[in-house]
Structures are given as structure tokens and as C-alpha cells.
Amino acid sequence: MLQPQSQLRQRFNILITLYPKRSFRVPVEAECISPDVFAEKPVKHIAMLQIWEGNRKRNLEDLFKIKHETKSSSEKSIIRICGDVSKVRKIGAKMSMGNIIVEGDAGMHLGEEMNGGGITVTGNADSWTGSMMKNGTIEVKGNAGDYIGASYRGSNQGMSGGKIIIHGNAGYEVGCFMRKGLIKVHGDIGLFAGIHMRNGTIFIQGNSGGRAGAQMINGKIVVCGYIPSILPTFTIDDIRPKVEVNGEKIEGPFYRFVGDLADGGDGKLFVSKTKNPHLSSYEQYL
Amino acid sequence: MTVITGVTCPVCGTFCDDIELVVKGNAIIDVRKACAMGAAKFLNYATHRNLKPLVRKNGELVKASIDEAVGKAAKILADATYPILYGWSNTSCEAIRVGLELAEEVGGVIDNTSTICHGPSILSVQDVGIASCTLGQLRHRADLVFYWASNPWDSHPRHIERYTMFSEGRFQKSAWRGYLSRLRAVLSRKRLLRAANLLLRRDVLAAPEIERHLPYSMFQKKRKMVVVDVRKTRTAEAADYFLQVEPNKDYELLQAFRMLVRDEELDVDEVAGIPVEVLEEVADIMVGCELGIFFFGLGLTMSEGKLRNVDAALNLTRDLNQRTKFLIMPMRGHFNVTGADVVFTWQTGYPYAVDFSRGYPRYNPGETSVIDLLHRDEADASLIVASDPVAHFPRMAAQNLVKNPLIAIDPEVTPTTLMADVVFPSAFVGIEAEGTAYRMDHVPLPLKKIVEPPKTCLPDKEILQRILHKVRKLRRNET
């Protein structure tokens, strides 16, 4: 499937670095910042790509300083963004190849509907990161907002593949209507992790704000930290010594709950036994 | 002196249309059939009003001509990179249509008060759907009425007498007799308590009412009202049964009910502070009724869980339809917030938080809703119509709102008009200007013009049309 031109590009690594020229106040919509869009374009065309700042149409070069480097490497094309782009939305939207590295904070809708390639953020990411994602990897070193890997309003088509890794904390309704794929949060997570989940895996190393797995139909949620309570529509199934997440074995022991029974669901919620002594009353049902 | 009948009341979502006004000359001197809020509006509306257009010069608001005000407002909006147009719930649909055209022309974000009220309900409807009806269906048929996280006694005073417990329907009778006997019991209990306090000169607290079993009246074949709330409100006192839910636990309670109405058992002994045996009895009542209705208010949309509380309530209603007929309706606050949603939706496809900045409507509450937008300090100008956000918004949002150029269209002097850069005095819709508005159940009704407004106070629709016209002129001159 690789065409001669891309093979050529593989030998000469296309590396574009974008430096925001100033701080942004009104939202900037930058779905043009994507390896798919930059592919096979000379820099002067990339500079003229259309980008929105509020209700004004701008060119990419109006808002970003663009530096172009060609290095010999076996890596695919990379876009680097250096600076605070927390107001810049839709970076990497619909991308299917290549890499984006954000050295700073990234805005909403990062990697939305992504179909391949990878995005790395050294700072924080905002809400709707990886929403409706189909494939690829997003890694956020800092915190992330709400609705990670979620669907659009009214739709039940959330993330259907790929991986999202958040090293910091994540917000509310992470994995809403998720269908497949993996979300890993090393820090804490807000309420309603995995709400309306159809399938997939959410792994939380830290604490959960509560109501994890609400209205889930299937899938797996693992909470290694503290959770204040379990929803009354979940029932305790077993105590497991370990649980498997993406090929890795996580040490327990875990209470395994099944639910959400109100929705006829058969999802599995694993909750750390040692971090949640207040849940020991459930053991009487085993 | 004339009596005008069939007047629609421009205050709350109950939107009573049977008000009678006595008018002498150009003044309303008496109001009949309205509740305290409606009477207050009809009699006192002119007390704190603005009569002249104002423009801020050197930090002070000074009187200006309408043309000068229009010119300044149009320039503010045409220059803005991300303006917001907010309010809309207290004006007519005709004005809202112009507002949408203006928002599209200036490429801004237009939002109505749903964003601070039943926006979460709308978000959940978009995920689940909603089994609802017009209010007459309930007057005729409902024998089980739930007011969940809503206190109509205070917020929608005539709701119960017009549409539910005290109304007469084809298939259901009014339940006022039962209410009177209950009221007598409640009042005599209160009197005894007061007497005890006076005699003993210390505070004798009311015995906590732990009703472990439903009262007999709940099993009779008649209209019944159940109130679910975190504290015993006036509406709860009038109810056949009061279910006290632990604050922020409505989600758990609603989800639990979904299993109980399917005769499934729960693993736990209590949910939201209520023993499961009580919940099982309530579930039986729900399933055994002829037609039940959940009315719900901000207690669900604004407590922890927000839209997911409503999600669970909508799902519970849907599940109940397998066993009996059950419906649900949000208690909308302003008299035309439903109309604002309706007009936004037919023109743009989306009910609120509509972003026109890229030349076509986009919608994502949390991103395009004004509170969130203002918190992130993204707006750079605003037009406020028929609303008072400086008084009602969270402080951070209000602070970020007033630091930008602000245009206010309002009949009255409010904290928002006092902070504005351009102020347009407008006519009171439903009293001085006619139009159309939508009741909480989506029934459209006409707003009447009863008296003439002062000459300097134009209807909202006209003010907006002038601003739109001027904006287009400015744009044409630019290109």
C-alpha cells in the first residue's frame, strides 16, 4: 500500500515545528494541524492552510511560526508544537498516520476521530481528547479534561479503538459510550467513568470520584484506588487476585462487580479490596 | 375601564392563559386569577424601568439617541471576534428569530437560559429520548403525580390547580378534599408544637417522621401526589407521600427504581438513605397506576450528576411504559425558555449553545455554552437580551462578562444594565408588545399587548432588527 513517494518521505523525516506567535484568547480551530493534511505539501502551502480564530479566517502562518527541518531517520513525519496551545482545538483531528508532539498544554478535541498514528502531550490536555477515536495512540503526561474518548452529543458511537494514556488525573464521564479500545489513567478520575460503555477497557490507577460503570452494557473498568460507593444496580460477583488489562496482569485483590443491571448490562467493575475496606459488607453476598 | 380576558401571563413556564386584567386608560389597575408572581408583574412592572437609550462615555452611562445606541452596538458586534448573544427566555419567538439572524451575521455564539437551567435535561433527552405529553393529558388522565426535585408551590404556584391535583379531568377528579384533610392534620400538629414551645420555653423539635410504610391513601383509586426532595417543602406538606432523598443521591435512587419496577432485587438494604422495603412499595404504586407523571426540576439538573440524573429519570419513565403508561416533563422556569429552545432548534438544528463563528451552526455544551465560555474568558463582546446575567451568573463568569463591551436590551434597570456599555430600554413583551411564546409542554400561545409602551421603549424585535440592519451596513462598507 505504500506508494513510492511515502517511501521517499520515510527516508527523509519531515519535521515541522509550530511556535504559537502569541497567546490566544478566543478559540482557535486547527484541524489542519495533522500529518495527513501536511503530507506532500511544501512549507509555503502549509503556511497558507486555513485556520479559524473565533469568527476570523486566518492562515496558519498568521498564528504560528513554522519551521521546517528535514532529517534522515526511519521515523514517519512528525509535527511538533512548542508553546501554550490550550486554546487550540482539534489538533490531530481525523489523522491516520504520523506523530504530533505538543510541548505544552493542548486544547479540546485533540485527536478527535483519529484513525492511526500517535499524539504525545507533555503538558495537560483538555476535554473531548480522543473523542470518537478509531485507532492510534494518545499519551498525555499531565492531566486531561472530561469526556475523554467519548461520543458526540446524542450519539452512541464513542471511541472504537486505539489507546489513550493519561499520566495525571482525568475528569468526568471518561469513556462515555465507548465501544472498544483502552483508556489508562495513572492519576485520579472524576465521576461516571465508563458511563453508557458498550465495551472496551478503562484502567484507573488512582481514585475514582464514584458512579464508575454507570449504565454500562459491557466492557471492563478497573479501579486500583479508592471509590466512595458502588451503584445499587451492581451486584458483587467474585474476589479476583489479579485482573488483565491490555495483556498486562494487574495485582489485586479486586472485588469484581457485574452491572449495570438497570440496563441489562454485563460489564465488569474491578475495585481494589485493600483500598476500599468500606465495601467489605458486600462480601456477605458471596 | 375595560376587562381583558384570556391574557397569557409572562412569568413562569406554567404560562397560564386565563388571566383577567382590568385596564383604565393606559394602566393596569387590577389582576384576577394570577398567582402572586403574575400579579406582581402586571401591577408593578413599570417600577424600575429604563426610559432612555444609554451609552457609556468616559466611564459614565449617559442618555443617547436610539440611532447612536444602535450605531455603537452594531460596531461592537461587527468588530468582535467571538461575541456572545445571551438571554432570550423572557422575550417573544419573533424577537428570537431576529436574534438568531443577528448571531449568524456576526459569527457569534447564541445561548439561552437553558444553559443554566434545564440544559442538562436537554442533553439527556438527546441520549435517551423523552416520553412526554401536553399538560391537558395529565389533567384528564394522571392519577399518580410525582414532583421530583421540584417545588411548584413556590416556583409554579398555579401548576397543581391547573394541571394536576386540584384540576378536574375527563377521567380523573380533583383531589382537593384529600388535601384539605391532610392540611388540617399538618396545621394542628404545627399548632401543638408551637404551644409546647411557648409553654415549656424551650425548643421542642418535631418528631422525625420515619414513615416506614406508605399511608393507606396511597393505595386508593384516586389522584395521588408524591414529592421526592431533600427537604420537606410546602409542596411536600401537601403531598400524599413525601420521600426524603439524601442530597446528591437522586441518581442512585432513580437507577434503583429501574430495577425495582421490573421486580428485580437489589443487593443493598437502603438507597439514598431510604430503606429498600419502602422503595419496593413505591415501585408497586408506580407500576399499578393508570397514568403516572414525573415532573422534575433543578434539584436533578443542578445536583451532583446533573444530566445523568435526568438520564436515569428518562430511562425509568421509559422502562415503566412496559408495565403501564408513564410520562415525564421538566418544569421549565421562564415563560418562553421552551420557545427559545424551539426557535433555536428549527432554525439551527440545535436547542441552545449554538456557535456560528465558522459560518454554520455548531453545538457542544461545555464548549459552546456561555458559562463555560466565560469561565475560560473566550468572549470578547456580548449582547444580553431579556436577562440579567450579572446578577445570576457565577462570579467568575460575570467578571469576565463585564470586562468586555456589553450591550443590554432590557425594560428594567438591572445589575446588567448598570454595567453595560450600551443600554436599550425595551417594551415588556406580553404587556406592551405582542408575540408568541411556548408553555413548558411546547404548546404555543399568543402574548397580548395590553397597554401602550412609552414612546422610547421599542419591542425587542424591533431593536434587534435595527442593530442587524446596521451591522449589515457596516459589513457592506467594509467590503
Next chain:
Amino acid sequence: MDIAIKDGKIVEKVNVKKAEVIDASGMILMPGGVDIHCHIAGAEVNSGRLLRPEDHFKDVEVKTALTRSGVGYSIPSTFTTGYRYSRMGYTTVMNPSMPPLEARHTHEELDDTPMVDKATYPLLGDWWFVLEHLRDGLIQECAAHVAWMMSATKGYAIKIVNPGGLEAWGFGRNVENLDDPVPHFNITPREILRGLCKVNKLLNMPHTIHVHTNNLGRPGNYLTALETMKCVEDLAEEGRPAIHITHCQFCAFKGSDWRSMSSGAEEIAKYVNHHDHVTLDMGQVIFTDTTTMTADGPFQYGLYNLTGNKWVNHDVETETSSGIVPFRYKRKSAVHATQWSIGLELALLIKDPWKIYMTTDHPNGGPFTAYPKIIAWLISRVARKKTMNKISKRARQKSLLPSIDRELSFYEIAIVTRAGQAKALNLAQKGHLGIGADADVAVYNVNPEQVDPSKKYKTVRKAFKRAAYTIKGGEIVVKDGQIVKPVFGKTFWVNVKTLLPMEVNEDLRLKFREYWTVEYENYPIPDSFLHAPAPIPVKAEV
């Protein structure tokens, strides 16, 4: 031949030197399209729009200097609806379902739908006044009340949906067949249909009763459709239609369950071919993700149970109900593919094109923007075969289409997409290009003398998708599929003049507060409410 237009009408001739000339040589000229049944405005349509933001965000219309912005796909916003119809050469559309209590809403939305003339039908089949009067045999009183309602709601025709079923749905029930009595009202659907058919005649309404049958969407319901058509046979006047069965595909199912479901189109076509009192429209299904919305509350609840999709229900006091459920028609589903086949079978087996019209019951079967696709299937056996090869094997084996050779000619297409519909609606100035007709003209860039529609159906489809010219009221509004002049059309409504208006008002006024939760004086829509009303005066015999 030349068509001359002056002052918005088609005339004998004009001064060629002073006139604007459009050279349509090598193209097809037709009257502007007329759509007899498409849900585009009102409470139920708008609830559908609100329900489905996910249907909108991928199909947007950007604002231009001439046009307003908007969204699609299956339930477009109002401006987009008008523009998209106009781009296909349509100039008149009929909104078929209006709950009378919320009539204001329907008209507000129609007023915001540009480019086309429009009208709407109030839902009267379950109105308490109708049920009570017909039960008591008071046809005259019923007719007087219906006449009042037509004026009050600015309606065009009597719409009946699942007669009796909607009142039963008030308590969560339904009616099973034409003789199943409505709970609490002691009247049967048959009596409602016959009664309103008589009322329609007494009022001299331009259109017949417009009926969505009982038992919609249930295997075996073709029998209900036949019974519905038969039950008013004796009431028909010589050669004139007495009933219009709408979206007939949905009530042409044979079989006893979904496994055995098959097409009843043959039986229905046979009946229609031998009887002149019936007109139908197709209700064609397209394989896509669309939204179902009808006034048939119980049917829509059934669809929710079938699919598990989100479900909106809205019962209207004293009058009617409605329901909305998103629905995806899948090629590989035997049932959906059979439905697709049924619509086309009906159109092809019914010999007289003046009896069956092309619709999708937008958006129930699919969005109206799919009309060119349906035209392709109607004119080309090859087009049908191509789609047939992709559908479920079981449906393909059961389908009658392989045995049908008929291909509609361009002339017949003109009938099923405009002339026939205008005639059924009795809109004398629409659907034809004779002298005196409204100057609503569509020009499509396909040469009937050079192009064989049977083989070059793709060319035809493309031509009908973007009209070369659309002329509305004598003005060029669309050129090459682009809006060049935004205009607003008129709203038709039937102004029935009864012999005794006052009595009806008194009776209604007294009962109003008992029946509705609004005041009598706030219910009727004043004449000034509509932006461009076009009342059609009609003298009733009552």
C-alpha cells in the same frame, strides 16, 4: 415549444424582445415538483431535530450572501429544507401532520421555510369532538366542527392517523383492527373513517381524507390497508377519489411475523387497478440512517421496543399523539430490503400513474434528498437490478421486482412527482404548464431525445439532483443547483364557509375549558399570523 411567463403566471405569449429568455433546448421542462407528504415543520419534526444533534453535525450548510446557514441530514433545519427542495426543482410541499393545539408552531416553522409554497393537514382522526359526534351519528355537527378547526388551524385537509389508536394510546393502548372499539368512546375506526369521509364530502374539501392506516408496520397489515380502502368505497362519487392512503409501503406487508414477512403489493395494486376511489403515495425506503416520526404513538413505541433506540413520545390533549425513533434501514436485513422492494412494486404494478405518487414519507423512509435515486429506480430496470444484487438474499428471492419489466417514462415521472400530486390535492394552478398555472417550473439538464433513461439512469439522477433552473412564481430562484434568489412562498389553507357558523362557536366555547387547558380565544390562529396566507374559499353543504 415555448412557455411564456408574466407576473408569476403562465400566459399565452409575451413580448419576446422585452422578456428574459431561458434557452432550455436539450433539457426537460416540468412543472415545479409537488410533494404531497413530507414532515418538515411542527412539534414532532422539531422534537426530532432536537433529538438528533448527531444527525446534523456532519451535514452542514454554510451561510452565504444569499442564504442562511443550517444543518441536515434526515431532519434538516427549516432554511436548509427549503433550499434543498428548491435545488431539486420542487416548488410546493405539504406538511402532513399538524397537532391542532400546536398549529401555531407548524405555521411558524413553515413561515421560516423558504423557496416553496406550502400547506399542512390538521390531525383530526382522534379529536374528541369527532369521536363523540360520529359515535352519536351527528354528521352535520361533526362537519361544522371540522370546518371551524380547518379555519382555526389554517389547515388544508383532514388527516387521519391510526384512527382510534391515538386516543387509546392516551392510556397506553392501541386498536387492533377496523372494528375494535376505542376504549371510553365506544366508536370503531371504521366508523371514524366513514364519518370523516362523509364530512369531507359535505365540506367540499379540495383533497380527500388523507389516511395513515391502523396496524402500520405490522406483518399482515396489507389486509387492513385493503379493508380501509374498501370501507369507503360506497361513499365515493363517480370516478372521483374518496380516500388517499399515505406511505402505502408501510401498510403493504404480508405474512404473520417478521420471519415470514413478504410483500402485499400485488394484492393492493390489483385492488387499486380496479377501483377509482383511491390514491396512494409510495413511502419508499432508502438504505440509510434516518429518523421515523409519525403521529402514530403506539407504532413508534413498538419501533422503540424493536430497536432499543432513543424514543420521543408526545401525546396532545384531546386530539392526537406522536412518536420519534431513529432508524437505520439495512441492505442485508431481509425485512428492510423487502420494504425497499414493496415501495417500488407498488409504483410499478399500479398501472395508472395518476393514482400513485413518489414520496419517502420524509424522513420516515429516508430524506427527500434521495428522490433522484428513486426516480432512477423507477425509470430503469438496470438500476433496480444493481441495487437488488446488493440486498439480502432472502429478500431478493421473495421480491417481485425481477419479474417486473416496466420502466416509467419521463412523462410518467412528471405525473408521479408533480402532476398527480397536484391533482389529488386539487391545486388547480400547480402541477401543469397550461395557461393560468402558477409559473413554477423546473428545468433538468437531461435530453430526453438523446438519453435513454433505462441505460443512463445515473445521468438522469444527476440531472434531477441539481435542477438547471428552478422558477418560482415567475422568478429564477435556482440556477445549476445553486440558490440565486431567496424567496418565500405562500401558505395555502382552506377557508370553509359553512351555513351556520355561530352555533359551532357557542358549543365549542362552552366545552372548551373542559376539554383543553387553553382558553377558547387563544386557540384559533388569527389571519395576520401567517406571513403569506393564501386562503382557498370553499362552500360547504352544511
